[in-house]
Amino acid sequence: MSGRRTGQVLLMLAGLIAWAVQFTVIYGVTSTLCGRGWADATLFGFGIVPATIVSATLITFAATAVAVIWSIKSHRQNAKRPAATTDGFMSHVAILINGLSLVVILWHGISALILPACA
């Protein structure tokens, strides 16, 4: 697979990778703190669990938003080229996957924030 194609695949999967990172960070930190009885621990006055959820959500959301913007740019460039069918398809799918990943990351962050961490 050429370097350009690898980049396209990575861009296509960027949102899903960001979601996986958010999922792993939130559940890893939350279950570790709950397991050790530190669910209410604070750092600089902020609860570690909610701070982790909010920061993981914001960072992965921002990263996915960047991926969406790149996907749109890439799609516009591909649209100008007459015979780039595969490239056009991949950039189109990248927009959809990354766009939906934005929604999923937000839903996941909201759920983790609303529900009790150690229930």
Place this chain on the structure above:
Amino acid sequence: MQSALDPAGGDASRIYWLTMTMTVGGILIFLSVTSLLLYAIFAPPERRAWLGSRRTIIYGGLAFPIITLSALLPYGLIVMRDSDVPKAGALPIEVIGEQYWWRVRYPADGDRVAFSTANEIIVPVGRPIAVSVTAADVIHSFWIPNFGGKIDMIPGRINRLNFTAERPGIYRGVCAEFCGDQHARMAFDVIALEPAAFETWRTEQAKPAQDPEVPLLARGRELFRAGGCGSCHAVRGTEANGQFGPDLTHVGSRRTIGAGQFPNNIGTLAGWIANTQHIKPGVRMPSYGSLTGEDLRALAGYLESLR
């Protein structure tokens, strides 16, 4: 009759409105989609063309579901978060599911002594209730639809359910997990009383049974003793101390017998004693059909007098 559509507590009310929102919303969406489907089939091609446009698919197929689900998700999660929350000062009650009845225990609370009853849970209005449930034989499920969700009763495990009755009344609870032949006949009453009335009830329930003064009832008590009823049933204040069946110390004060099967009176008590296996086949209590009519009246009268 139990009904989740007549909420009498905060949790049940939240679940009710979530259900209503989703049901009404689901119906409206279903009708809209069906109408569009019919329109797509029967409308002239030039009029239905917009249905296949990119904009329709993006707004109707992507944006609308995302917005709708984005609103429903936090709503549902907040309902879940705010339901079944343990509260300080809650009244502890223990309920044990058994084939096919409910053992109900009120643990000692301050200077109030512990006691047991059956098939009836009395609660004070406005005070949080913390119910601990388990099962003695098979898996049951404890559900009072008017007060909230259900919870499994699993042998060897204690689960907890919290609710608060917001208005006085008589509500019905049921077993919500198939537990055997008579599963459908395993109900109980939840009676929500004003706090003062609840305290009076609790004080009365903690007292031992009164000795009968009428000769017929004294004969009933003697039949109860001689018949070995006390090896399965307890009547506090007498030598009957069985733990296998329901505590009968104040059985006469209960609304129903047979776990919600009949109103509690001398006639139904007599019928129950004489023919349990006809009324509720499979219950652990055998039928005492060999009792004479007079003995049956005396025995049922004695039980009915235990108030």
